[in-house]
Amino acid sequence: MMAGGAMPGRTIPQPVEAVPETAPPIVELANVSKTFGQGRQEVSALEHIRLAIGRGEFVTVVGPSGCGKSTLFNILAGLTEADPGASIRYGGQPRAAKELLGKVAFMPQRDLLLPWRRVVDNAILPLQVEGMSRAEALKRAAPMFPEFGLAGFEKHYPHQLSGGMRQRVALMRTFLFERDLTLLDEPFGALDALTRSLMQRWLLEVWQRHQRTILFITHDVDEAIFLGDRVVVMTARPGRIKLVLDVKLPRPRDAEIVTSPEFIQIKRQVLAAIEEESLKSFQQATGG
Amino acid sequence: MMGVVKTVRRAALALGTLAAAAAIATPAAALETVSVRLKWVAQAQFAGVYVAKAKGFYEAEGLDVTINPGGPNLNAESLVASGSDSFAVGGGIESLMASRDKKLPIVGLGMMHQRTPYVFVTMNDSGIKTLKDFKGKKVTTFFTGAQHTLNAMLLKEGVNPADVTITAQAVSMTPFISKEVDVATVTLYNELNVLKARGITNVTVFAPDDYGISVPRDVLITSEKMIAEKPKAVQGFLNATLRGWKYAIQNQGEAVDIVMAAAPGLDKAHQTAMLAEAGRLTIADAGTTKGIAALDMDRLKGAHDLLLNAKVINAPVDFATAFAPQFWDAVPAADKKM
Amino acid sequence: MRSTFVPQIAALLGLLFLWEAVVLAFNVPAHVMPTASAVLQDIGTGAALIGRGVARTLLETLLGFAIGAMVGFAFGAAFAWSRALERVLFPLFILSQAIPVIAFGALVVMWLGNGIWSKVAIAAYLTAFPVTVNTCRGMRSVDPQRVALLRSFGAGDWRVFWSLQVPFALPSIMAALKLGISLGLIGAIVGEWFGDTVGLGILLLQAMYMENMPRLWAVILVCGVIGIALYALMEAIERRWVWWRPEL
Numbered sequence: 021m022m023a024g025g026a027m028p029g030r031t032i033p034q035p036v037e038a039v040p041e042t043a044p045p046i047v048e049l050a051n052v053s054k055t056f057g058q059g060r061q062e063v064s065a066l067e068h069i070r071l072a073i074g075r076g077e078f079v080t081v082v083g084p085s086g087c088g089k090s091t092l093f094n095i096l097a098g099l100t101e102a103d104p105g106a107s108i109r110y111g112g113q114p115r116a117a118k119e120l121l122g123k124v125a126f127m128p129q130r131d132l133l134l135p136w137r138r139v140v141d142n143a144i145l146p147l148q149v150e151g152m153s154r155a156e157a158l159k160r161a162a163p164m165f166p167e168f169g170l171a172g173f174e175k176h177y178p179h180q181l182s183g184g185m186r187q188r189v190a191l192m193r194t195f196l197f198e199r200d201l202t203l204l205d206e207p208f209g210a211l212d213a214l215t216r217s218l219m220q221r222w223l224l225e226v227w228q229r230h231q232r233t234i235l236f237i238t239h240d241v242d243e244a245i246f247l248g249d250r251v252v253v254m255t256a257r258p259g260r261i262k263l264v265l266d267v268k269l270p271r272p273r274d275a276e277i278v279t280s281p282e283f284i285q286i287k288r289q290v291l292a293a294i295e296e297e298s299l300k301s302f303q304q305a306t307g308g
Numbered sequence: 309m310m311g312v313v314k315t316v317r318r319a320a321l322a323l324g325t326l327a328a329a330a331a332i333a334t335p336a337a338a339l340e341t342v343s344v345r346l347k348w349v350a351q352a353q354f355a356g357v358y359v360a361k362a363k364g365f366y367e368a369e370g371l372d373v374t375i376n377p378g379g380p381n382l383n384a385e386s387l388v389a390s391g392s393d394s395f396a397v398g399g400g401i402e403s404l405m406a407s408r409d410k411k412l413p414i415v416g417l418g419m420m421h422q423r424t425p426y427v428f429v430t431m432n433d434s435g436i437k438t439l440k441d442f443k444g445k446k447v448t449t450f451f452t453g454a455q456h457t458l459n460a461m462l463l464k465e466g467v468n469p470a471d472v473t474i475t476a477q478a479v480s481m482t483p484f485i486s487k488e489v490d491v492a493t494v495t496l497y498n499e500l501n502v503l504k505a506r507g508i509t510n511v512t513v514f515a516p517d518d519y520g521i522s523v524p525r526d527v528l529i530t531s532e533k534m535i536a537e538k539p540k541a542v543q544g545f546l547n548a549t550l551r552g553w554k555y556a557i558q559n560q561g562e563a564v565d566i567v568m569a570a571a572p573g574l575d576k577a578h579q580t581a582m583l584a585e586a587g588r589l590t591i592a593d594a595g596t597t598k599g600i601a602a603l604d605m606d607r608l609k610g611a612h613d614l615l616l617n618a619k620v621i622n623a624p625v626d627f628a629t630a631f632a633p634q635f636w637d638a639v640p641a642a643d644k645k646m
Numbered sequence: 647m648r649s650t651f652v653p654q655i656a657a658l659l660g661l662l663f664l665w666e667a668v669v670l671a672f673n674v675p676a677h678v679m680p681t682a683s684a685v686l687q688d689i690g691t692g693a694a695l696i697g698r699g700v701a702r703t704l705l706e707t708l709l710g711f712a713i714g715a716m717v718g719f720a721f722g723a724a725f726a727w728s729r730a731l732e733r734v735l736f737p738l739f740i741l742s743q744a745i746p747v748i749a750f751g752a753l754v755v756m757w758l759g760n761g762i763w764s765k766v767a768i769a770a771y772l773t774a775f776p777v778t779v780n781t782c783r784g785m786r787s788v789d790p791q792r793v794a795l796l797r798s799f800g801a802g803d804w805r806v807f808w809s810l811q812v813p814f815a816l817p818s819i820m821a822a823l824k825l826g827i828s829l830g831l832i833g834a835i836v837g838e839w840f841g842d843t844v845g846l847g848i849l850l851l852q853a854m855y856m857e858n859m860p861r862l863w864a865v866i867l868v869c870g871v872i873g874i875a876l877y878a879l880m881e882a883i884e885r886r887w888v889w890w891r892p893e894l
Binding site for chain 3: 094097098099121122123124125126128130132134135136145146148149150177179197
């Protein structure tokens with residue numbers, strides 16, 4: 021990558037701390053709840069979620085299985101409506117969830133590539149949905165292939181790629197869909213540990229270069245701290261926000277940072293919160 | 309795929325050309341457009357119709373006739389009753405009677421085969437010399453009407469049909485040839501020729517007419533509506549068809565060629581034999597004394613009573629409405645008398 | 647590609663030799679089973695006639711197949727789109743399939759006359775059913791997560807339909823088309839039995855009722871070859887354009 025290239029979205033990385041605390045948040049959730057089913061079958065997936073994400077922030081969400089992280093994402097992506105009484109402000113405007121369709125870049129856990137489309141055509145799918153011609157979309161996508169480690173694989177089909185590469189195609193697709201907020205739901209969950217740590221560092225680079233706002237779900241506490249400006253810890257059913265921790269580790273971060281005392285300090289706090297929650301839900305389950 | 313597109317396009321072009329040709333031809337000729345449905349695939353059994361068309365007899369009567377061949381499971385009677393076809397060479401008298409019994413508005417104009425066109429055959433060495441010998445034997449017949457004829461014949465000779473093993477006959481004559489069955493049913497113009505072609509000539513024939521039972525077949529039919537609305541077309545069709553038959557019987561070689569031109573898949577020798585036999589059935593009895601396709605009412609009445617006894621029809625059929633003999637009577641003698 | 651047909655051709659030749667040998671060795675009479683050489687000879691002498699029959703029947707088959715495939719696709723898509731529509735109409739589809747096509751013959755002739763279109767209609771009718779079923783099933787089984795993803799990009803129903811549901815259902819539609827083209831051929835042949843003078847179905851009838859065994863087997867052989875060729879064509883189309891399998 022040539023420094024100082026005139027390509028759009030290739031400006032010099034800006035430190036996150038530069039985002040003023042007073043800037044209006046991109047998204048602001050208050051009193052967001054979600055229950056599924058009715059009567060005795062009723063399950064409360066989310067309860068009174070309050071969360072604001074500022075422009076350029078990288079916020080990670082950790083929590084035990086079934087804490088409603090995916091439900092939260094579906095609401096933010098516009099795929100599920102929150103219970104009545106919720107307040108969702110996006111770009112300063114109050115919105116119903118379904119009004120967010122097409123406004124948020126969403127990447128689910130699985131890569132969900134379309135097997136009949138070549139890598140390049142998978143990547144430009146959201147642009148085509150927006151109405152852009154294929155030729156123009158291809159022009160827009162072309163410079164991103166080297167950056168996403170996919171140079172030379174443009175014409176391949178998904179089944180010809182490794183899991184890590186498929187995930188990068190899905191990420192590229194998400195990044196080509198330029199929206200104020202990008203939701204990533206455990207994108208590295210299925211990768212082996214080594215690939216995963218490479219992908220994490222690579223993601224941070226891409227994030228900084230493209231100046232995106234990211235909300236990132238993970239199971240992995242190390243990953244949440246390593247990536248995030250803030251870590252949100254959620255409780256198990258009903259999903260509530262238990263703890264929000266600022267991660268004041270310097271950027272750019274390298275692999276050794278996970279052994280630093282500051283990192284371990286934060287990790288201890290997060291684990292303690294999760295531990296408490298897990299115990300609670302275990303006791304609930306066993307009736308203790 | 310390109311080939312398909314091309315073929316489709318070519319077909320569309322051809323259709324367009326045909327439509328254009330028809331548009332030009334119709335006002336000039338001003339012919340009445342009618343159709344005739346055959347009860348079976350194109351073959352010499354219907355030679356008269358093909359000859360009338362090829363020789364321009366229909367056109368001379370002011371008719372533009374489309375010949376629609378039939379096939380298995382296609383009922384000529386209901387196609388005429390529904391108005392899909394103007395005329396038909398229908399099934400036997402039994403089909404006309406059954407259709408009238410079911411209140412189908414079809415009317416008989418003429419009867420092509422004056423005698424029962426099918427007979428029962430057995431090998432000379434089967435030991436069956438008379439109908440009485442059928443008792444306990446295996447007999448196959450067409451279950452489209454011929455079984456009633458067989459029953460009537462047996463009853464007349466004092467044989468209880470229940471004592472004979474009667475089953476439906478398949479297309480092939482092979483079970484008879486290989487002697488799996490003792491008696492089989494053959495039409496004189498088709499299956500009997502198949503037997504001959506296989507070199508089987510040593511057979512004994514039991515013809516219904518020899519036992520006083522006649523089931524004339526190949527009725528020329530039209531609908532009550534045609535008679536009411538286009539009596540001229542009905543008369544013209546009958547005139548030309550009979551003229552066609554007379555010509556076919558007198559010029560059999562040419563008639564076979566005309567049929568072969570219409571349906572090229574046919575076997576010439578077979579068609580020649582078929583026309584000879586169909587011609588014989590056409591000029592038998594009243595076919596000669598009165599003329600081709602004459603309605604021999606006494607004989608038809610006999611067939612009607614047989615069908616009533618066999619409960620093929622539930623009530624007597626009124627001949628005054630089932631036939632319209634006035635058209636046949638009005639056919640010029642030169643067209644129908646041999 | 648060409649080399650892959652060698653074993654099939656070898657198998658076919660082997661079968662013909664076996665046929666010839668068995669008929670000669672056991673002295674099977676011609677009216678039971680003619681020799682392979684007699685049948686091939688009949689194809690030779692009747693080439694012009696059989697050629698005309700092939701052209702006609704093939705045209706009926708392909709037109710009927712194309713129409714049936716489109717109708718089946720439209721109904722399948724409509725059923726996938728609306729359960730209510732499926733509940734109302736699908737039983738009628740099943741009912742119609744339970745009635746032998748023979749029963750419709752006279753109706754089709756009444757409605758469409760004796761020309762090529764009545765045969766096309768029967769071919770289309772037989773083709774449409776499997777295509778309807780598989781289109782509906784294929785579209786129903788579309789991955790809901792991929793639908794959600796497209797929706798999150800702001801895709802409307804039409805975009806989801808063409809960019810996701812159709813390609814997703816194509817492998818199962820293809821399977822139906824492979825079956826449908828054989829059914830279309832049968833439909834065209836049976837359609838000719840409702841009255842015509844040209845076509846393989848007519849040659850079959852003529853041979854059957856006149857017990858012309860070499861011709862009967864010649865037509866059966868030709869029908870078989872056409873059936874295999876059409877199937878191979880569909881396979882080739884599938885290999886070239888519909889090679890993927892839905893990932894769930």
